[in-house]
Amino acid sequence: MPEIEFTIDAATGQLEMHVQGVAGPACDDVAKLTKELLGEPGRERNTTDYYIRPRVRPQVRPEQRR
């Protein structure tokens, strides 16, 4: 299950986030959402999950005869 782990340091107010279980650039959508609310991060790094290409199996359904 996809998960975002947020860590807030109450001593400084600094926020860090780690997106897990979101394969490929779909992770960017989550990052985009947080950037919209937080602004550009001071530091950004892609984890190994980012480079996993999601497998999409094409599904072909036979046409139903009428």
Added chain:
Amino acid sequence: MSKYLVFPDVVFKDRRLLVAALTELGYPEVDQGESLPLYGYRGDQRPETCEIVVRRRFLGSASNDLGFTHTAEGYVPVVSEYDQRALQGGQLLVKLRTAYSERVVEEVKCRLHGSAHRSVDGQVIKIKVRF
């Protein structure tokens, strides 16, 4: 006389979440508009203007208005030297950043239709959002 300081490194991107964070810190009365004037503790108008203002009567008898000016990056705090030391035990901006960050996490959770698990370990707050 207390001077105003601007903190360009402390930026709050979203107006609604900033107002919610201010409410959480005990400042629910907020003026919002364009180029609102700031007043000092003696009622004197200061040259600075802001888009979000907590008036000094809601802060303390010796306080000045607390403002947030809108920039391309977001809302930047404009706070007097005195209030930076006096408000929230001298932790105003740290507490505001923390409250804002928590509001951001809540917003992300809602937009992703997820669930959250929050834990606190000393000064560190961990929130896991599953979606």
